[in-house]
Amino acid sequence: MKALHEVRNYPTGYMVWEDCYDNMGFLAHWHREIELIYVREGKANISIENTELAARAGDLIVVDTGDFHYSPTPKQKNRLDFILFDPSIISPYYHHAHFFSPLVTADMLKKYGMTKATQKLFDLVHTELEREDSYYQEIVSARLRDFMYRLRRRHQGQPAKADISHRAATLQDIQRLLVYIDQHYDEPMTLADAAEKMNLSQNHFSQLFSNVVGINFLSYLNTVRIEHAAYMIQNSKMKIIDVALACGFENIRSFNRCFKQYTGYPPESSLRSRNRFASRSHSIRESWTRRNMFRACPLWSC
Numbered sequence: 001m002k003a004l005h006e007v008r009n010y011p012t013g014y015m016v017w018e019d020c021y022d023n024m025g026f027l028a029h030w031h032r033e034i035e036l037i038y039v040r041e042g043k044a045n046i047s048i049e050n051t052e053l054a055a056r057a058g059d060l061i062v063v064d065t066g067d068f069h070y071s072p073t074p075k076q077k078n079r080l081d082f083i084l085f086d087p088s089i090i091s092p093y094y095h096h097a098h099f100f101s102p103l104v105t106a107d108m109l110k111k112y113g114m115t116k117a118t119q120k121l122f123d124l125v126h127t128e129l130e131r132e133d134s135y136y137q138e139i140v141s142a143r144l145r146d147f148m149y150r151l152r153r154r155h156q157g158q159p160a161k162a163d164i165s166h167r168a169a170t171l172q173d174i175q176r177l178l179v180y181i182d183q184h185y186d187e188p189m190t191l192a193d194a195a196e197k198m199n200l201s202q203n204h205f206s207q208l209f210s211n212v213v214g215i216n217f218l219s220y221l222n223t224v225r226i227e228h229a230a231y232m233i234q235n236s237k238m239k240i241i242d243v244a245l246a247c248g249f250e251n252i253r254s255f256n257r258c259f260k261q262y263t264g265y266p267p268e269s270s271l272r273s274r275n276r277f278a279s280r281s282h283s284i285r286e287s288w289t290r291r292n293m294f295r296a297c298p299l300w301s302c
Contacts, residue, residue, distance in 0.1 A: 014137045015086035016144070018125045022079050027223060028070035028213040030175070033084040034148075035063035038122050042078030046071045048102045049171075050211055058106030060118055062151070064096050068171060070214040081122045089141050090148050097148075100157025112154040114147075121147050173198055174212050185224045186248045191217050225249065226262045233267060240267050 010017065015033070020040070028047075037046070037060070044055045048069045055061055063069045065087050087094035109115045124143055128136040177197060181189070194217055195205035209217050229247040232238055238246070244255035259267045 012132075014140075016089065016125065016129065016137075016140055017084045018082065018122070018129055020079065020081045020126075023077055024080055025071045025076055027215065027220065028068050030066055030068050030171075031084070032065055033086055034065055034090070035069075036083040036121075037061040037063065038081040038083075038118060040079040040081055042076065044071065044076060044078050044080060047214060051102065053103045055103060056106070058109070058115075060104040060109060062097075062099055062102050062104065064099070064102070065094070066096065066171075067102070068174075068212060081126075083122060083125055083144075085144055089144050097152055098157060099152075099155050101155075104151070104155055108155070112151070114150060114154075117147060117150070170208070171212070174209070178213075181221060181224055185221065185228060186246060188248070189221060221248075222258050223262065226259055229255070229259065229267070230263070243267070 017033075023042075024044075037044070037055075039055045039057050039059045039061075041057050043057075044053075044059075044061070046053050046055060046061055046069060048061070048063055048067050050068075053061060104112075106115070109118055121143055125140055128140050177194060180197065181194075191202055191206060194209070195202045198205055198208075200208065206217060209220075213220055215223075225247040229243050232243045232246065233240070236243075240255075241252045244252050247255070249255040249258070256266060259265075
């Protein structure tokens with residue numbers, strides 16, 4: 001699997017997905033799809049392209065195609081509605097919309113005359129995808145196109161071309177590194193190694209990585225290793241020590257300590273029983289959880 005590049009499989013082939021979650025936190029990732037996040041209840045701290053957003057009930061967040069985004073706080077109290085859809089739903093020639101802000105507050109939606117339209121959009125998409133009545137795909141696509149073009153009419157801006165170019169180059173470098181981490185998580189890897197791969201000093205790299213990904217390099221590396229370990233324990237008969245060594249940990253003691261730190265449970269008792277975690281709904285890496293259809297153990301609890 002590719003680190004934090006969410007690649008979604010759509011069972012029906014229709015590239016629209018919708019769901020609702022409580023108390024969600026996730027690490028940085030990106031995907032081709034456009035993502036709409038509507039805050040039904042509570043608050044949500046979400047960062048998009050190095051911009052920190054504090055959203056409240058009634059706010060809408062628009063994550064455009066290819067944008068890095070993460071929610072750094074694992075214990076937020078909220079209820080969030082999500083819609084993801086392929087940009088081709090809007091137009092086969094769709095490019096980044098460049099909204100002047102990813103956050104569309106409740107006050108803005110009211111000013112735009114789109115408060116009810118936003119609520120109805122999420123309700124309609126949920127109902128149509130669930131029932132799959134005749135022409136549901138055409139109805140959902142038409143509503144998404146109408147909503148997005150109305151929002152672009154009122155909320156669109158245009159950043160400087162130089163800013164776009166610099167941002168794109170930086171994100172591509174980080175993306176390549178994250179793919180490397182996910183492919184080589186079982187090997188020895190230090191901050192110095194990662195900084196060297198990006199041709200940066202350790203200090204510069206450390207600050208850049210934290211700003212873009214939302215946590216420091218070591219925490220991210222351990223997150224990847226623990227998620228792989230969680231899946232191995234849950235889906236194989238490997239011994240705990242063998243899982244630890246296979247995931248890049250030098251000894252069982254450091255693995256046990258790290259596993260409990262990230263999950264709240266020791267590996268021996270936490271993942272052998274799937275029923276114990278049936279009510280815990282999210283992984284610390286949203287991309288990994290979604291891509292695997294929630295088959296793995298969630299590591300940030302609700």
